[in-house]
Structure formats: C-alpha cells, structure tokens
Amino acid sequence: MTPRSALKFDLFSEASRKRKIDEGGDPLQVIAQHIDFTALAALVDAFTLRGDGRKGGRPAYPTEVMVRILVLKRLYNLSDEQMEYQLLDRMSYQRFCLLQDCMNVPDRNTIWRFGERIGVQGATALLQGVDAQLHRHGYIARGGQAIDATLVPAPRQRISKDEREQLNSGQKPDWSDTKRRYKDTDATHTKKHGKSYFGYKLSVSVDHKHGFIRGVVTGTASEHDGHHFDEVLDPHNTGKEVNADKAYPSAQRREMLRVLGFKDGMQRKAQAGKPLSDCQKRRNQRIAKKRAKVEHVFAGIRHMGGKFVRSIGQVRASTTMTLMAACYNLKRLASFLDRKVDAFYKAKPSKMQMRLKAA
Template sequence: MKNFELFESQNRIKKIENLGDPLKNLQELVDFEIFREELESMSRSGTEKGGRPPYDPVMMFKIIVLQKLYNLSDRQTEYQINDRFTFQRFLGVGEHEKLPDEKTIWVYRERLIREGSDRILFSKLSYWIQRSGFELKAGAIVDATIISVPIQRNTEEENEAIKQDQIPKAWKEDGRKLRQKDTDARWTKKRGKSYFGYKNHIMIDSTHKIIRDYTTTSANVHDSQVCIKLIETMRKGELIFGDSAYPIPTVLLEGKKKGILTLFCEKGKRNQPLSEDSKILNKHLSKVRSRVEHIFADIKSFGGKRIRCRGLARAELQIFLSNFVYNTRRFIFLSGASHA
C-alpha cells in the first residue's frame, strides 16, 4: 500500500511539473541565497536567552514573496504553506516541518519595513538578472500608476488637516482611531475619476521590460517630480521615453545636464494645438512608451494595483514586492520558462 501511495505521489508531482509549476521555474532561475546576507543582518525580536529559535530568514522572505505573488492575507498564507506541496517545495521544507503562523508572518513583514532593506534586495535581484544575460540597454521608459488603498470616511475638517500634513486633533486624542487611519495616502484625479492611495513610479529597460528603478509617493505627487530622481541613475548617452506629463523645464534641464536624450510625447495647449509633425512624432514615441503599460497590466493581474495597508512605509514595502515579483515573472518569461 505504501509503495502504491509513493507511486501515486510521484505521478502527481510529475503531472504538476508537466502542467507548469511557476514556483519551480522561479526556484531554478533565481538563487534566493543571494539575499541571505542582507536578510540575516536584519535585527530580529526574540533573540534573548530562552527565546524561540528564529525561522530561516530566506524561507521567511520567500513566504512574503509567495504572499504577494498569490495576493494572500496572512491567514491565507499560513493555510497555503501548510497545505500546498508546491509552496513547501519552493520554501525547501518537508511536510512535517513546523511553519510560521499568521502572526509570525505579520511580525516578519513589519521587520522588513523597519529595516528598510527593500532597495538592497531589489538591487540584488536586478544584478542577478543582468548577469544572467539580460543587461540594461541604452533606452529607458518612465511612467507611474496609481496604487489604491481603502477609502477613508473623514470629515471636511479632518481632510483639510491631512492636506496640511497635520494630524487631526480628534485622532491625536484617540490612539485607536489614529491607528485605523492612513495619513500619508492622498486623493488624485485621472481622466475625471478620483483615486485614493499612492503611486508606483517606475523606470524600465525599453528592450527587456525589466524594472530598473522605482519610487513610491502619495497619489497626488506629479509624475514629473519623481522623474528627476529616476534620471539620476541613468548613464550618459542613454535615451528616456515618457508621456506628456514629463517634458517640463526642470526635467529637460536635468536630462541635458546628464547627457541624456529625452524623448517625451508633446501635449497640445489651449489655442495651440499640436502640429502634424508633432502628432506623427507622438505616434512613434507612443509605440515605445506603451511598453510600460504591459508591466502595469501584469502587476494588476496578481493584485498589485490595490494594497491593504496603511501608511507610506507599509505602502513602500508592498510596492517593492510588486515590482520584485514582476521582475521575477519577466525574468522567467525571458528565460524561456513557463510564465509565472
């Protein structure tokens, strides 16, 4: 009977692999050990004598990646890592090993926020992808997308205080209420529709569609304000593409100082419509610039366009994870494996 069960188990594993297990592809293509040094350097609670031995930091980071990839809550994550063989194989654990509960997962994610290791982890992944044969080319595309958070029901006075970067008096007096409020998220409008949350500003490689750099801001920050920061990471002689939100004097001047060719779509003005030449140029530039929309569509497909958290620090971690997961999925695709 045991031999039969073993045979059936092996058949099931083989079938899963034939159907295309994205986690197996991810495990084979990205060596998560490259993150160990940074993850182990993070401070951790419970290190006092007699405390519970900590879980392996690489395994914990993999759990956070799984959570983002499959858009899971902490409780759902606890259930899935205990239930799914493919999750356990990705984590490198046996079916009888003790796994972290939802509270431990929450605590670890909060630790990632406190330590601010996201930029280093993102850079390590970028370096891994580049050394695997997908080096950054001479062209980049910039764009931003709104990341929505749950809408708050505030009074006019409370909203006015938030706009002035102040905490409403009633919230200061009620700690429980303050903990339930997001004082960093902001409202913005796009094509006549209002959104509440943050923005994920990204710069991608125009050839491979890999995210090169990113910045998180409140939703009301104009795209052009962040472009200068992204340009700082570019090399002399590179090209940068963007939509009509970017060609403002400060951005163009920064590009010129860095020796970067700025190729932004033009925008018509009141009583000054675009010339036919400008329309033709915009059409050609849009074909390149539109490649960035594929990234946002992919991030949306695994729930990355909406986050369930409060505050800029937590939003920064969630947006980092969305960009990190996207790059792993794109890397798998470019490498010829099944898309995650």
C-alpha cells in the same frame, strides 16, 4: 455486485502527484530553479535582527524560507491569513517555501512580523539583490528607457471634513489609539479621467531592451507624475533615449536631459490656443509605441494579484510597492532563463541524431 471505482489508493500517491505537477509545469519551481534565494536572504538578514532562541521562545524560521514566503505573498497579493492557509493547504506553495516536510509552518503573525522587520530598506535591498542577479546573467539596462507612474489604490478612509482640516493644519483628531491605528492619514485623493482614486503612486523606469524595472520611487496619489522624474531616471542605461508621456515634458527637464547626454523622447502636449502640428502628432505616435514597454510592466504587476495595498501608512505602502517591483523583475528573470534553457535543449542534438550523423 458493487461497481468498479476509478479511484486508486497508494502509499506513494503524493510522490505521483508531485511528478504530474512537474510534468505539467509548476511556475513556482521555475522561479525556485533560476533565482538565488540564498543570496537574497543574506541581503535581507541585515534588516531583520531576529532572535536565535537562546533566551527562550520559539527559534526563528530560516530567513530564506521567510523571503520565499514574502515573495509568494507578493506574487499573488495574498493577505497574511490567506498566506498561512495556502501554506498549509497547497503542495506547490509548500515546495516553493521549503516546507514540504515540516510539521509546522509560519503563522499569520510570524509572516506579518517578518514583513514589518524588513521595512523599506529591506525591500530595497531585495530589489537591488534581484538587480545584481540580472547583471550577473547579462541583462544590463540597454536600448533606452521609458518612465511613467501608476496609481496604487489603498483602502478608503472615512474621515470627516473637520478631521481632515485638523490633519492638514498639523493637529491630531480626537481618536482613540485603536482607531488611530486603522486610519491612513498619509494616502491622498486624486482624479484621473474623471474617476476618483485614493492611495499611493509608484514611479518606475523600464529599459527598452529587456523590459525590467531599473528605477523605483514611491509617493502619494496626489503627487504629479513628473514629481519623481529625476529620481527614477536610470543613468546606467546604455541607450540614451528617455521616453515619457505628456505629463513629463518641460523646458527645464529637456535642458537637464541635454546636459546629462540623454535624448529627449517625451511626448509633446498641446497648449491653449496652440494645437500640435502634424509633425508633433507623428512624433507622439512614434514615442507611444516605445513607451508602451512601461505599460506592459504595470499590466504585469496587475496580473500578480492586482495593484492594491492593504497596509496603513506610507512606510508600509512603500515597502509593498518596492516588493511589487522586485517580484516583477524576479518572475521575469526566471521566465527569461527558463526559455534560454529550453532553447538550449532544443538546439542540442540527441544521442540518436549524433549517431546517425557519425554514420
């Protein structure tokens, strides 16, 4: 006599698994429910310039599908190859990208080409589109802002000293076309806390009230943190305090903030032979608690698969870092809206409670 098996086979097993995923909570469906991807796709359409298939060849995938794939790729920091595999393998990814009933999914080359067509302008348009949805739901920049920069590592390059000198003098090393495509000559080296880094730098401003990224500027790793302070400063924040760490303060910058009507909330740095007073130390501690909001953002980006770019060149790296910021805001907005819906249903009395109250 054969033992009984716990496995059950059913024609509707796929629908049953979908129902269990929904009951357990699919984070991707939370994003899909609250984010208007159709509006984001309309903004990106202006930068893709894809064919309609009239001249032959395979018709293009809908822009909304490709935008969802790009967002999903960035949320989990997946390569194009991994993105293709996961779209073929994972039910939750297929549902999020509207591909659950499709016989074919975009391959790695299609995903790569779409990202190339978008570029920095398309990524910026995506970030602005998410920002417009923030404002539409009432999440305007409030409570002041915190400004900071974070290092975004890139693949290290094996470039000899002579080749580096040639690049610094504006000459081109004797590389083949294939080798040149794999050499990132834009990324730079820097040291932080005694550790060496190679890559790029992402500067952001974050509002204190809601913790969304309100300004984004990209650069290389060797640039000083305060280099992009003026560009990333958000003039629309209803709060006037601007918080930053010890890398930012200067007499010129403090005067600029005063002229613009902002309150100086930058930490003070001790000078040689001139240590900080107790009052300045207490002030730095108060500011540190406020500017921690921007560190939470960098931690959130790191949890989205890590702060790392796999691309070659500053243009592609800037596109990737801008998409990081857009996806962080997008994910955070969906989380806020989902909690608001849950709070509404918890506060709303059930039909039985209404009957008991009426009785």
